[in-house]
Amino acid sequence: MNEVPNQNPSTNDKVELPYFDDLLALLKEGNAAVEQSFGRHVHWGFWGQPKLADLTAADFEQATENLSKQVCLAGGIKNGQRVLDVGCGFGGTVAVINxxxxxxELVGLNLDERQLARARDIVLPLADNTIQFQQGNACALPYPDQSFDVVLAVECIFHFPDRGQFFREAYRVLKPGGFLALSDFIPTAWVVPIAKIKLPAVFSLGFYGHCNMQCSIKQYWQLAEQTHFDLQVIRDITANTLPTYPYLRQLAKKAPVANKLAVLETTVIELSSRLRLINYHILGFQKPGN
Ligand SMILES: C[S@@+](CC[C@H](N)C(=O)[O-])C[C@H]1O[C@@H](n2cnc3c(N)ncnc32)[C@H](O)[C@@H]1O
Known part of the structure; x- marks a missing residue:
């Protein structure tokens, strides 16, 4: 397979995501709409019945909770497990599991110390759960072999320097029989050659930072085969995420971001999704058992 290396294949620990700079500034100002929409999860929403989306902040907040729950479902999460959430943002998925x-035993890993500081403030362990938020890179996981039952990566793999290296690391830290579950923007197969030419320019404009949305389902199958995972869950949930876009347009009126490219880049992703050039998927992989 062509392994679809991302454009920046280093595993250095710098995070350059302008959308998080804007988000953290708005949260610091105390913007209530941003706090409710992105104070816990920083991902698109999942609506079971997208036609019923009412586009209130409460509706979006619920939809973001739902997306985390859907990824957890693909990871087969159960009581008593040790779970690693890679690219954990403000700890929203860890909070849902908690x-x-x-x-x-919940561990959230992120490159960005600023996000981790917020996660430690807002996500506190309940009952007999434990939570640890740790700085580190998805492509060089700072954990021993076979130390987790489940690895999650919610809406972040497109930022990682190298999908193949992340898969190898996830396989290494999973116990036999463990699950890797993730959500990703996946191009329709015929778009990939075009995306390889066009997307680097379009998606490196400066709001969402480095994004690689060039890994098709076929390439995920190949990636699973190369790294010895069984690909078990493939769910196209594009239709369930579409209310996110009108919601973001509405939010932009209450929370204008400094970066002028935000609207352009979000519109490109919306059009690509509506035209089914890019499809939002949840994928689940199992490491074979003993
Ligand atoms: C769209 S946000 C998703 C955050 C979180 N998963 C959620 O659903 O709320 C992408 C996240 O990936 C993190 N990230 C990007 N590159 C990373 C890397 N190489 N290693 C670890 N985290 C990374 C970012 O800091 C950010 O928190």
Whole structure:
């Protein structure tokens, strides 16, 4: 397979994501709409019935909770497990697991210390769960072999320097029989050659930072084969995420961001999704058992 290396294949620990700079500034100002929309999760929403989306902040907040729950479902999360959430943002998915399961050892990993500081403030362990938020890179996981039951990566793999290296690391730290579950923007197969030419220019404009949205489903199958995972869950949830876009347009009126490219880049992603050039998927992989 052509392994679709990302454009920046280093594993250095710098995070250059302008959207997080704007987000952190708005949260610091105390912007209530941003706090409710992105104070816990920084990802698109999942609506079970997208036609019923009412586009209030409460509706979006619920939809973001739902997306985390859907990824957890693909990871087969159960009570009493040790779970690693890679690219954990402000700890929203760790918080969801903490609130719905017991006896959990939860670890959130992120490159960005600023996000981790917020996660430590807002996500506190319940009952007999433990939570640790740690700085580190998805492509060089700072954990021993076979130390987790589940690895999650919610809406972040397109930022990682190298998908193949992340898969090898996830495989290494998973126990036999463990699951890797993730969500990603996946191009339709025929778009990939075009995306390889066009997307670097379009998606490196400066709001969402470095993004590689060039890994098709076929390439995910190949990646799974190369790294010895079984690809078990493939769910196209594009339709369930579409209310995010009108919601973001509405939010932009209450929370204008400094970066002028935000609207352009978000519109490109919206059009690509509506035209089904890019499809939002949840994927689940299992490391074979003993
Ligand atoms: C769209 S946000 C998603 C955050 C979180 N998963 C959520 O759903 O709320 C992408 C996240 O990936 C993190 N990230 C980007 N590159 C990373 C890397 N190489 N290693 C670890 N985290 C990374 C960013 O700091 C950011 O928190």
């Amino acid at each position: 609130e719905h399961y017991t006896g959990m």
